[in-house]
Amino acid sequence: MEIKPAFDTALEEEIIGSMIYDPACIAEIADFIKPEYFYHRQYQLLYEHIIELWQDDETRVHLVEMAPFLQKHGIDIAKLNRMMGAITTTATIVYHATRLRDLWALREAMKVGYELIQAGHLRDRDDIKEAIGQAEAKLAKITDTTASTETMTTMMSALMEFSEEFDELYHKGEGIVGLSTGFKDLDLKTTGLKNADFIVIGGRSSMGKTAFALQLARNISVDQEKPVLFFSLEMSKKSLVRRMLASEAMINIQKMNSGLIQPDEYERYTEAMGILSRAQLVIDDQPGLTVADMKAKARRMKRERGLSCIIIDYLQYVRGSGRQERYLELGEITSQLKGMAKEFDIPVIALAQLSRGVDQRQDKRPVMSDLRESGNIEQDADLIMLLYRDEYYNPQTEKKNIVEVIIGKQRNGPTGVVELGFFKETNRFFDVEKLKNRGGSS
Numbered sequence: 001m002e003i004k005p006a007f008d009t010a011l012e013e014e015i016i017g018s019m020i021y022d023p024a025c026i027a028e029i030a031d032f033i034k035p036e037y038f039y040h041r042q043y044q045l046l047y048e049h050i051i052e053l054w055q056d057d058e059t060r061v062h063l064v065e066m067a068p069f070l071q072k073h074g075i076d077i078a079k080l081n082r083m084m085g086a087i088t089t090t091a092t093i094v095y096h097a098t099r100l101r102d103l104w105a106l107r108e109a110m111k112v113g114y115e116l117i118q119a120g121h122l123r124d125r126d127d128i129k130e131a132i133g134q135a136e137a138k139l140a141k142i143t144d145t146t147a148s149t150e151t152m153t154t155m156m157s158a159l160m161e162f163s164e165e166f167d168e169l170y171h172k173g174e175g176i177v178g179l180s181t182g183f184k185d186l187d188l189k190t191t192g193l194k195n196a197d198f199i200v201i202g203g204r205s206s207m208g209k210t211a212f213a214l215q216l217a218r219n220i221s222v223d224q225e226k227p228v229l230f231f232s233l234e235m236s237k238k239s240l241v242r243r244m245l246a247s248e249a250m251i252n253i254q255k256m257n258s259g260l261i262q263p264d265e266y267e268r269y270t271e272a273m274g275i276l277s278r279a280q281l282v283i284d285d286q287p288g289l290t291v292a293d294m295k296a297k298a299r300r301m302k303r304e305r306g307l308s309c310i311i312i313d314y315l316q317y318v319r320g321s322g323r324q325e326r327y328l329e330l331g332e333i334t335s336q337l338k339g340m341a342k343e344f345d346i347p348v349i350a351l352a353q354l355s356r357g358v359d360q361r362q363d364k365r366p367v368m369s370d371l372r373e374s375g376n377i378e379q380d381a382d383l384i385m386l387l388y389r390d391e392y393y394n395p396q397t398e399k400k401n402i403v404e405v406i407i408g409k410q411r412n413g414p415t416g417v418v419e420l421g422f423f424k425e426t427n428r429f430f431d432v433e434k435l436k437n438r439g440g441s442s
Contacts, residue, residue, distance in 0.1 A: 006106040007039030011096055016043055017083035018090040019050050023061040025090040026054045027303065029097040037104040042075055091296035105146045112138045178347060179226060179309060182219025184431050185418045189407060190383065193309065193347040197411075198338040200315070200377050202352040202366060203387035204359065208403055209351045210235065211427040212387060213311050214244055216349070221281040226308035229301050230283045231294055233317035237285040241276075247428040248272035254425075280305070288319045291336040298344060307346060312337070314351035315377075331376040338380045352377060354386070364393045368408045384409040389422070402432065 015033075019026050030051060035044040049069050053060040063070075063077060070077050112135050119131040169177060178194035180187050193199060193216075203209045213230075221228045232240055246253045249272035255261045261269065282301055286293075294312070301307050312318065318337075320329035334350075341348035354370040366386040371377045377384070386406040390397045403422040407415045421430045 005039065006103045006110065008099070008103060009040065011100060011103075012038050012040060012043045013083045014087070015093065015096050015100060016046055016050070017080070017087045018093050018096075019047075019054075020061060020063065020066075020080065021084045021087040022090040023054055023058045024303065025093045026050070026058070026061070028094050028299065030054070033097050033101060037100050039103070039107070042073065045073055046075060089296075091300050092292075094299065095292070095296070101146055105142050108142045109139060112142075179220050180224060181216055182223060183418075183420055183429070184433075186405060186420070189416060189418050190410065190413060193349070194382070194412075195345045195347060196342045197347050197382040198334070198341045198380055199347055199349045199383045199385070200352050200371070200381045201349060201385050201387065202354050202371055202377075204354050204356075204364075204366070206392055207387040207389050208422055208424070208427075208429070209353075209387060210240075210313055211243065211247070211422070211424075212403070212429055213313055213349065213351055214240060214427070215247065215429040217281055217309075217311055218244060218248070218276070218279065220309055221279040222275060225278075225280055227280040227282070227301070227306045228309045228311065229298055229307060230281060231289060231297075231310070231312045232283060232285045233287055233289060234313060235285065237283045240283055240285070243427045244276055245269065245272050246426050248276055250423075250426050250428060252425045253427055287317070290319045291333055291340060294318075295340055295343070298340070302344065307344060309346055310340070310344070310348045312348070312350040314353060316353050318350075334376050334380040338382075341382075364388070364390075365404070366406065366408075378409065381409060382411040383407070383413075389424075403429070 015029075033047070035048040038044045038047055049066065050061055053065060063080060067077065069075075070080070116131065116135050119128075122128050122131060176187055176192040178192035178197070180192055181190070201209055201212060217228045217230050220226050230240070242256050243253065245251075246256045249265065249268040251261055251265050251269060255265065282305070284297060289297075294310070298307060298310055315330070315333070315337075318333050320326070320333055322329075324332075337348055337350055352371060354366050358364055358366050358370050365388045368378055368384065368386075370386075371384070384407070386408050388404040388406060390399045390402070390404070399419075401421055401423055403420050405418045405420055407418065409415065419432045421432045421434055422428070
């Protein structure tokens with residue numbers, strides 16, 4: 001039986017093409033990809049040369065600078081042009097580089113296997129044990145190369161890392177561990193949105209999920225000047241911007257839709273434009289994204305702008321593999337989102353639509369079990385906030401312009417209810433004490 005070497009020429013060409021097309025992406029793979037991981041000799045040489053240029057000056061990575069090297073080694077510059085022309089995005093280069101490393105590991109393992117086949121004539125027990133022992137050692141070395149040890153730490157290192165964060169928290173004296181939500185009572189209850197936490201905001205339609213998420217994005221990206229990435233899988237960026245401007249300027253959203261506003265409202269609109277223009281907020285409204293797609297985009301943003309928080313609107317629109325039932329698929333997605341929060345060490349917030357069963361009950365307040373149709377949210381989430389507007393179901397309620405934020409789960413804190421003020425007409429959330437000071441009117 002003929003044994004074919006494990007390699008993927010198209011994969012190698014995509015990596016080389018990506019490095020020349022966008023040298024900024026080289027930083028993501030330079031520390032773990034070696035020239036020998038490429039199967040083709042010319043790509044080994046080319047990768048090594050690109051790294052040398054990049055280490056000297058990123059701007060030197062272009063075909064004109066590389067021309068003498070290409071001519072010396074007989075590498076067709078027209079072919080490299082075609083390779084670059086085939087690149088549509090470099091966001092997946094880490095994934096492709098990892099595959100390249102895995103194929104190299106497989107080739108090396110195949111060599112070990114071939115050496116064992118060659119040892120098939122051995123009959124002496126010690127010789128056999130030595131041959132197997134050598135094979136095991138070589139395979140272990142290959143495995144060590146492909147295994148990440150970044151997650152491993154000594155107890156002393158873990159204690160020192162915790163101590164630094166705790167001392168900063170102690171001296172700051174604010175009681176907020178992570179990002180502030182911008183709402184006093186909610187911050188007191190949650191101590192902020194913590195790094196590496198997967199956070200879910202659930203609610204039925206018209207409870208204000210998107211408005212709440214946009215307010216969080218605004219508070220973090222404007223007031224705290226922290227970069228936020230907002231994935232809108234349902235609404236267009238134009239719709240989101242309209243909502244944010246209506247909220248910031250306190251203008252009825254219907255007036256923003258029609259453009260029929262008064263002179264004083266137009267003045268507030270221009271002021272809102274100035275405030276929101278300072279927001280460290282990036283909106284991506286591409287539909288049908290997978291978690292892998294979002295991770296690639298987030299990795300790019302982190303490299304170029306920094307990244308402090310990811311918000312996804314909303315969970316049920318995240319595309320899965322399509323190979324299993326949607327319930328199981330959502331469970332896989334929530335697990336991946338939790339993994340993304342840990343990988344980037346930032347809070348990842350996902351909005352979730354609750355089951356229709358809520359509307360069939362006498363008490364319409366959502367409970368944790370209303371999330372059970374959405375995969376493993378209860379298990380994967382670190383913080384679950386369920387939104388409820390009594391005014392939507394009971395127009396005569398005393399709780400007008402109030403949203404109850406029901407904290408159904410908090411891994412490292414208490415559960416309970418926090419009330420926030422909410423003007424639906426303007427999509428504006430605020431501390432409830434401000435509503436009381438205004439006498440509850442809009």
